Amino acid sequence: MPVTGVAHEVREQVSHITLTRPEALNALTPAMRDRLVDLLTAASADPDVRAVVLTGTGRGFCAGADLRVGGSPAGERITGDVSRTLRLGAQRLIASVLDCEKPVLAAVNGTAAGLGAHLALACDLVLAAESARFIEVFVRRGLVPDGGGAYLLPRLIGPRRAKELMFLGDAVPAAEAERLGLVNRVVPDGDLEKTAREWAARLAAGPTRTLALTKALVNASLDTDRTTAFAAEATAQELNLTTRDAVEGLEAFAERRAAKFRGR
Incomplete structure (x- = not known):
């Protein structure tokens, strides 16, 4: 079923998934998150889908989870509630990217923060527009990085660099992200869609x-x-x-x- 904030179509054996909530920098609602999981699971099982492209609209790729939507109800928090929410929510989303049986390409068009950054970094290949930036925003909110961040980042750039990003919460511009090894390639903003289409076509033509x-x-x-x-x-x-x-x-x-x- 269509979900507000997520557009999807299959073209030339590529599943194109686009976050379409630009007014909120494509922050994920629970419904959007679940839709992404369903689409990635479906891509794995569909023999006519041979690659996946994930991108956003507007100035942001994804600003992470929208904490204003679907948050914990007021009242007493029972031990285990948070762990369960993460396991069934953010962690399930990142796992669906890592476990997808088709190559997943992120085309990062703008800000990727928190869970949004981890969503991009879980992808197999990452293209970034020159205006893109990556932010481990959790420390700014007094939160532990979740959504697989402490698993993904050390494996991509080593524990010392990962701690720097997570401890300080500084924005990492696209060029610096490429130098660190967080992304495969940085392209001009106007070339992102074209380059993603070309890479996806090559993946879809592969074995x-x-x-x-x-x-x-x-x-x-x-x-x-x-x-x-x-x-x-x-x-x-x-x-x-x-x-x-x-x-x-x-x-x-x-x-x-x-x-x-x-x-x-």
Whole structure:
């Protein structure tokens, strides 16, 4: 069902998800968050979707969770309420990005703050407009970073840099984010949509199951030992070689022609 604040369409085997609440810098309501989870889950299961693009409208990519909407009701807070809310809310959203079986590309068009920053950083590839900036805003509110921040950031830029961003809460401009390794590439604002479309087309033309297995290997690699990682790699390659795209890739190599992958 349509949800206010989220637009969606599938074009040329790419699922385009756009946050459309610019008056609030695309801050997420519970309904928007749940819609994103549903769309990412559906993308995983749909063989005709081979890549996902996530972006926003207006000056913001996503300002995080809208604390004015769907907050805790007045009254006594019972121990466990906050943990449950995070587990079923922000953490479930970030997990849906990390677990999506299709490559997810973030096209960060403006401010990405709090959960919005983590939403972008959970994506497999991140393009940022020159006007984009990333803010670990939690410390400004006296809050612990949630939505997977303390898991994602150290893995992207190391614990010392992660602590700097989380302790100080300074805005990180796009160019600095690229230097730190938070984003793949920074492009002029006017080129963001075009570049995202080009990258998505390349992802959608790739061997989809191979990309899914590769994503799973990389995501798991920082949480495991070498023996386990090597075993997972061998199993992934075993599974991959049963796909039609792997057969096509090897045949194309032997025949010295470009491979035509079908996502199967």
